[in-house]
Amino acid sequence: MSEGVARRSGDQYEAPGGVEPREAARARPAKDSRARETPKSSKSGKKYRYLRLLPEALVRFGGFRKRKKAKSSVSKKPGELDDSLDQPCGLGCLVSPCCECCNNIRCFMVFYCILVLCQGVVFGLTDVSIGNVQREYSLKTIEKLALELSYDISSGLVAMFIAFYGDRKKVIWFVASSFFIGLGSLLCALPFINEENNKSKVGIEDICTEIKVVSGCQSSDASFQSKYLYFITLGQTMQGIAGMPLYILGTTFIDENVATHSAGIYVGIAECTSMIGYGMGYVIGAPLVKVPENSTSATNTTGTNGSTEWLWTWWIRFLSATLVAWFTLIPLSCFPHNMPGSTRIKAAKRKQLHLFDSKLKDLQVGTSIKDLCAVLWILMKNPVLICLALSKAAEVLVIIGAAEFLPIYLENQFMLTPPVATILAGLVLIPGGALGQLLGGVIVSTLEMSCKALMRFIMATSVISLILLVFITFVRCNPVQFAGINEDYDGEGQLGNLTAPCNEKCRCSSSVYSSICGRDDIEYFSPCFAGCMYSKALTRKKTYYNCSCIKEGLITADEEGDFIDARPGKCDAKCYKLPLFVAFIFSTLVFSGFSGVPIVLAIMRIVPVKLRSLALGVCYVVLRIFGTIPGPSIFKMSGENSCIFRDVNECGHTGRCWIYNKTKMAYLLVGISFLCKLCTIIFTTTAFFIYKRHVNESTDIPNITVRNPKVKKKRRN
Numbered sequence: 152m153s154e155g156v157a158r159r160s161g162d163q164y165e166a167p168g169g170v171e172p173r174e175a176a177r178a179r180p181a182k183d184s185r186a187r188e189t190p191k192s193s194k195s196g197k198k199y200r201y202l203r204l205l206p207e208a209l210v211r212f213g214g215f216r217k218r219k220k221a222k223s224s225v226s227k228k229p230g231e232l233d234d235s236l237d238q239p240c241g242l243g244c245l246v247s248p249c250c251e252c253c254n255n256i257r258c259f260m261v262f263y264c265i266l267v268l269c270q271g272v273v274f275g276l277t278d279v280s281i282g283n284v285q286r287e288y289s290l291k292t293i294e295k296l297a298l299e300l301s302y303d304i305s306s307g308l309v310a311m312f313i314a315f316y317g318d319r320k321k322v323i324w325f326v327a328s329s330f331f332i333g334l335g336s337l338l339c340a341l342p343f344i345n346e347e348n349n350k351s352k353v354g355i356e357d358i359c360t361e362i363k364v365v366s367g368c369q370s371s372d373a374s375f376q377s378k379y380l381y382f383i384t385l386g387q388t389m390q391g392i393a394g395m396p397l398y399i400l401g402t403t404f405i406d407e408n409v410a411t412h413s414a415g416i417y418v419g420i421a422e423c424t425s426m427i428g429y430g431m432g433y434v435i436g437a438p439l440v441k442v443p444e445n446s447t448s449a450t451n452t453t454g455t456n457g458s459t460e461w462l463w464t465w466w467i468r469f470l471s472a473t474l475v476a477w478f479t480l481i482p483l484s485c486f487p488h489n490m491p492g493s494t495r496i497k498a499a500k501r502k503q504l505h506l507f508d509s510k511l512k513d514l515q516v517g518t519s520i521k522d523l524c525a526v527l528w529i530l531m532k533n534p535v536l537i538c539l540a541l542s543k544a545a546e547v548l549v550i551i552g553a554a555e556f557l558p559i560y561l562e563n564q565f566m567l568t569p570p571v572a573t574i575l576a577g578l579v580l581i582p583g584g585a586l587g588q589l590l591g592g593v594i595v596s597t598l599e600m601s602c603k604a605l606m607r608f609i610m611a612t613s614v615i616s617l618i619l620l621v622f623i624t625f626v627r628c629n630p631v632q633f634a635g636i637n638e639d640y641d642g643e644g645q646l647g648n649l650t651a652p653c654n655e656k657c658r659c660s661s662s663v664y665s666s667i668c669g670r671d672d673i674e675y676f677s678p679c680f681a682g683c684m685y686s687k688a689l690t691r692k693k694t695y696y697n698c699s700c701i702k703e704g705l706i707t708a709d710e711e712g713d714f715i716d717a718r719p720g721k722c723d724a725k726c727y728k729l730p731l732f733v734a735f736i737f738s739t740l741v742f743s744g745f746s747g748v749p750i751v752l753a754i755m756r757i758v759p760v761k762l763r764s765l766a767l768g769v770c771y772v773v774l775r776i777f778g779t780i781p782g783p784s785i786f787k788m789s790g791e792n793s794c795i796f797r798d799v800n801e802c803g804h805t806g807r808c809w810i811y812n813k814t815k816m817a818y819l820l821v822g823i824s825f826l827c828k829l830c831t832i833i834f835t836t837t838a839f840f841i842y843k844r845h846v847n848e849s850t851d852i853p854n855i856t857v858r859n860p861k862v863k864k865k866r867r868n
Contacts, residue, residue, distance in 0.1 A: 275432020307775030314768025338386035340469030419592020430581030587744015628726030670704030
């Protein structure tokens with residue numbers, strides 16, 4: 152028995168007295184001597200053997216585990232993760248086998264995209280709501296900046312901290328994002344709950360009367376205005392903080408759980424969903440955009456019922472977004488930090504050659520602020536990263552220009568009402584931007600592009616979108632004749648002055664814009680400035696008669712035999728270029744969207760895996776500083792620069808622009824977008840040549856070391 156144990160135990164067990172196992176076996180007593188042993192001694196010997204075998208088994212088992220552990224530690228390379236780090240799907244300690252079928256990146260993408268879509272809807276709704284309130288109320292400059300920039304400033308301030316500290320526990324941050332996106336949407340809904348917008352309108356008769364009754368200067372409802380300002384600013388701030396884990400940690404989480412050349416498809420789906428969400432918010436909120444209203448009667452119009460209904464419809468839209476965001480709370484919290492197979496993907500990506508990897512491959516990143524600053528300093532010295540981040544900022548500027556300026560451009564260039572212009576802009580932004588992001592990700596993944604190929608793709612698509620922008624310049628409508636603006640009342644008035652001898656006795660107010668089209672195909676600022684003496688309501692629309700400033704044109708009679716001089720609304724510009732403009736702007740947005748996903752993938756490939764979240768954080772800070780924060784102001788200033796006539800109400804407040812120079816507006820819109828695309832090409836080209844030079848330098852040495860083993864193998868054969 153001891154011989155077998157000694158043989159099996161090897162070096163772990165020695166025979167007593169240093170005697171060899173075989174000699175010890177020969178020195179044992181004969182079989183008959185064993186038979187002469189008493190039963191008591193036999194029983195004690197059997198018990199002794201069992202007591203000996205248990206420690207021996209433990210020793211053998213322990214030795215086996217030690218040898219196995221030693222073997223595995225030798226076979227695994229440094230930095231390689233064990234598959235045992237993969238975690239099951241479940242809510243904390245509650246793990247169900249049924250959940251394992253959902254423990255993959257595809258199921259994660261479903262709930263992740265729902266949350267991204269919801270965040271985009273809230274962002275689009277808020278943008279439309281802010282624009283509407285700015286038209287309704289006379290906001291101060293600081294109030295406008297607080298409403299417009301609270302999202303971008305808050306997200307830019309926390310981007311790098313979330314990227315640095317959230318990289319280790321991404322799923323927890325996704326759950327927090329879900330909660331705060333819903334809470335931010337709820338805060339945006341609060342101003343519209345149980346509130347009546349009692350904004351008083353100045354009551355002015357729109358026809359020509361020598362004695363005109365004008366109500367005193369009445370301010371808007373300060374209660375609603377202040378409540379809206381505080382809650383929307385707070386909600387936007389919360390949205391900005393909650394959005395960063397989605398766009399930074401979400402992108403790196405997807406990259407860690409899919410193969411290198413499959414990441415483009417998944418990132419493209421996420422970017423596409425974000426664009427669709429923003430466009431959906433725009434389209435959902437567009438019917439609630441108020442047409443600039445002016446009182447057309449001698450009485451004061453408050454419109455309590457209509458205003459209450461308008462506020463309620465805003466509230467229900469924000470509340471719906473809150474419920475959808477909170478719906479993703481539990482599903483997202485069930486996903487593990489390491490999905491099955493993610494450890495192998497991470498280990499494979501760690502072996503890839505990265506730019507400036509010699510400085511970062513042995514870097515041990517801690518959790519202190521000092522470590523954050525040290526790593527940030529290294530990343531900021533990476534010229535390729537900074538150039539690609541600036542390219543991303545330039546690309547975002549084009550999207551911002553389309554979102555901010557396109558509705559105003561469509562409204563004034565093609566004579567559309569504000570709701571129709573907003574809906575059409577959203578319908579162009581949704582498929583154009585989203586399709587570009589999705590196709591860009593699919594193309595680079597299908598072709599399995601390298602980092603240099605990604606940069607070439609960005610440059611090529613940017614050049615195509617640049618060419619399409621030039622064609623948009625020529626798709627515009629000729630300006631309509633407007634009395635007092637580009638037409639001088641048949642020589643009786645002066646350009647730039649709405650008052651002429653034919654209407655000087657009417658005491659008209661330029662704060663009431665209610666354009667009419669005369670039978671002479673000339674547009675007038677209001678019936679009063681056309682000198683119309685009275686009006687009638689025919690088929691729910693007013694018609695105007697005896698207009699002293701309208702002397703020519705085709706005379707038509709109404710049902711009662713009176714001759715109609717003017718009808719409400721803008722004159723027909725006889726411009727049929729809207730479909731062509733939509734086709735060009737759609738194509739430009741598609742090719743511009745092609746660059747979005749490749750830029751993100753290129754940024755993640757030029758840094759090690761452990762620093763990809765922080766690199767994206769740096770990218771988003773650069774994007775905020777040079778893109779989203781100054782972008783809206785740049786395009787709005789350009790729009791204001793093309794304004795011909797602006798509203799000045801009875802209180803002296805400067806309001807919205809009523810009339811634009813269409814040609815100047817077209818050149819400004821295309822010019823700024825052209826400059827942004829040109830910056831994208833310049834920065835990407837710079838990054839390409841810097842990357843190409845460093846890659847050539849770093850691959851010179853490995854090429855020499857690879858050839859030597861091949862030569863030795865040939866000599867051995």
